[in-house]
Amino acid sequence: MTEPAAAAAPHRSGARPLGAVLCTAGLALLCWPHLVTSAVGLELVAAAFWIWSRVAEDAHAQVSRWAWLRRPAQALWLAVAIHAALPTMGHAAMAEARGAFELLRWLESGAVVWAGLELLAALPLARPFSDLPGPLLAMRPWLPVMLPAAGFLVLWQHAEHWRDVAVVRGAASYLLLVTALLGTLRAFGRRQWAASLRWLMISDSAIAALMVATAAVKSEVSVLLWVGSCGGRAFLLAGELRGASPRRGPLQSGLWRIAAWTASAALAWPALLVLGFERGRFDPLLFSVASVPVALTAWVTVGRLVEAPERRRMTRLDASASLGHVAALLTLALGPLALVIAWWGGFEAAWPGSVVAMLPATLGGVGAWLRSRGLGVAGEIAAPADAGTGAADGTPRSPARGGAAASRAVARGTFHLVIAVERRLVLFVGGLGRALVSPIRDLHTGDAQEYLLLVVGIAVLALVLPLLQ
C-alpha cells in the first residue's frame, strides 16, 4: 500500500456514506425539471466522485480520471446564468434575438447539450470512461452506469432549452448517432457481458436522447422507452455482479433475452422511423447508419445473454429469482406499453416504413439467436483463452468461433482507432489553445520596465485610435 493510500484508510469510512448521500441527492435533483436543480445535482455527483476518488487507494489516478465531471456541471451553470442575466427574455422572445443575443441563445442551448452529451460519452473529451473503474471499490462497475443515465436526464428534462436551436439540435443528433454506433461497437468488442452491458446502456441512452432531439414521440413516451431498455440492462448488470442470477436457469435467461431485445427494439423503432422516413421520404444513408447500432445491439443482447451454467447440484430457490422474473416481465411490458401510449397520443407510422424500421432489430436478434443455437450454449461468450488461435483446451477453433473472434477484433480496432484519432484532435486543439494563451502569460516577465512600456503603449494607442476614426 502506498503512503497516501495508507493515510487515506481512516478517511474512507466517512467518505463512502458522504459520497453516497451526495450522489443520491444529485441524481434525485436531476429528476427535477429546473436548470438550477440540475446544475446543483450534477455538482453533487461530481463532488461525490471527487470525495470517493481522494480516499481511493489509487487516489492520484482517480482524482484526475474523474475531474472532467465538473465540466457538465459548469456547462449547466452557464445556462443557468444566461437565464438569470436575461430574465425578461423567455425562449419565445429569445428565438427572435439577433446578433450577439442570438449567440447567447445558442450558448445556452449549447451548454445544456454539452452537459448531457459529455455524460453520455458523446463528446471526444472523456468518451472511454465506461471502460474505467469508478473510484468506490464497492460500486466500481456501477458508477460509470450512472453517468449516461444522468446525461439522458439532463437532455430529456431540459429539451425546451436546446431543441429549438436547429444548429445545436443537428450537431447533437449527429454526435448521438456516432455515440450509439461507437457504444455498440465497444459492447460487441468486449468479451465480458458486464462490460458490454455498460456500453449498451450508453448506446441505448444515446438512441433515447436522439429521440428527444428529433421529438419523434412525446416526452413521457421517450422516458418510458428509455426506462424499459436501460432499466432492464441495469437490473441485468446488478444481477451479473451477484452471481449472474438473471442468467441462471433456462426460463429466466430466455425471458430476459426476449425482454431485453423487446425493450431495445421498442426504443429504436420510433427513432429509426423518424430518421429514415422523415416527411414520408426514405433516407437510405441516414437509415443505414442508424440501423447498424440497432442491429448490433440486438445481436449482442440476444447472442451474449446466454444461460449461465449451474454450479450447484440442486438449484436454490431464492427471492432474487422471482424478483428477476418480475423485472424481466416488467421490462418486456414497458417498451410495447410506451409504444401504445405513443400511438394513443397520435404517433403514427406509415405502412412500409414501420416494417422496414423493425428490420434491423429483428435481423440482429434472429441472427444472433440462430447463431447461438448453432454454436451451442455460451458459443458467443468465449473463455478468455479463446482470444488466441485455439480454444482453451488446445483444440483447434471452429470457423464460426474464429469468425466471432475476428469480428470482435475488428469492432475493438475500429473503436480504438476512432478514440485515438479523437484524442489526437483534442490534443491538437488543446495545444493550439495553449499556444495562443502563452503570449498572454509570457507578457508579464516580472520586470518593472515592462509596466512602463505597457502604459506608454496604451497611451500611444489612445492617441492613434482617434486618428484612425
Place this chain on the structure above:
Amino acid sequence: MIVAAFAPFASGALPAAIALLAAGLLLALDRRGRALGYALAPLAALLPFAAAVAAPGRGGPMWAALAVGLAVALLARDRDDLLHSECALKLVWVMVPALALSWAGLELLTLATGTPVVLEQWAVLDLGLDPPFLWSTALPLSLITGLVLLGAAPFHFWVADVFQGSRPWFAPLAVVALQLAGAGWILWRLGGVEAFAPAASLTGGLLGIAAGTAFVAGAATLLVQRRPERRVGTLASLHGALALAALAAAHGGRASVAPAGAGLAAWGAHLALALTGASTLARFLPVASGAASPGSALLRRHPAAGVVGLFALLSLAGVPGTPGARIWLDVARDLAVAGRSWALLTLAGAWLAAFAVAMQQLREAFGVPVVSPSLERPVPAPARAALWLAGAGLLALGVAWAGAARPS
C-alpha cells in the same frame, strides 16, 4: 425584520471596519514579539484606505494620487523586505506614468474648452467650436489612470503582484482602496457626459472594449495561474473589469441603466471582505502541482475556518449562492439591458473561468489525505480569526442583499 438587522452591511462602513479589524489581527500576527502599540502603528496608515471603502467616490481625483502615494510609501517603508520594495517599485513605475498621461489629457481638455470644471467642459464641447480630434484624444488619455487603478487587464499584473509580494495585512484594503479610487476617477471624469452625446458614445464604446479585453485577458491569465495568491489577485482584477463593464453599461448603451456609481459602495464592500478572507486563506494553500497532492494544513486542522475562507474565495469568483454572484449577475443584467451583448459574452467567459478556477482551488485545498500531520506548520489563531471575521461579514452582506432588489 431579520434582513433589516443586517442592513448596515449593505453600506460600506461596517465591511470596511471588519476589513480593518482583520488587517489589525494579521498585523499583530506579522509583528509578534514587538510592543503592541508599535506593532499596530501601520493601522493608522491603513485608516484612509478603510475610509475610502466606507465612503467610496468622495475623495475626488486627488484622492487617486494620494492613495497611490500612500500605498507606495507603506510598501517602501519596509526596506528589508525585498518583495515589498519590488511591489513599491512596480507600483511607482505603472502609476506615475498613468497619472502623468491622465494629467496631460485633463490639461488638453482644459485647453480645448477653457474651463477645468467637468460639467462645463461638456457644455462647451457641445457647442461644436472645437475640432473633435483634440477632445477625442484627450478624453481617453484622461481615463487611463482609472483603468490602471482598477487593475483590469492589461493592467492586471500589479494587483496579483501586490497580493503575492506584500504582507497579508496590507494587500486587501490597499487594493480595494486603489480600485475604488480608479472607479471614482472614471465616474468623476465622466460626470454629466450625457450632455455631450458624441463623448458619451466614445467613452461608452471605449469602456465596452476595455471591459471586454479585461475579461478575456483576465480569464486567460487566471487559467494559467498556479499560486493561490496570484489567483486571488487575478480575481480582484476581474472585479475591476466588472466595474468597467458596469460603467460601460451606464454610458452610451442602447437603454439607460442605473448610474454605475450607485453600486460602487456595494461593490467595494464585498470586494474588501472577500479579498480579506481569500487572501488570508491563500497564504495557507498549496501551490497547484497539476496532480492530486496533499491538502492544506488549515483545512485538516481547522476545517471550519478553512471552509469560511473558501466561502470568501468562492464569493470572489461569483459562485452561485454567494454574495459575489449577485455582483456578477447585476453587471450582466446591466450589460443586457444596455444592449452590450459582446461585453456580456466576454463576462460569461470570464465568470466560467473564475468559477472553474475557484472550484479547482477548493479541491486542491482539501487535496488527498497524507501521513504525519504532526509535522505540519501550525495555523495561528489571529489568521483564523481574520478568516471568521471576513466570512461572517460576507454572510451578513449576503443576508442584507437578499432583502434588496439589487445591492446599492
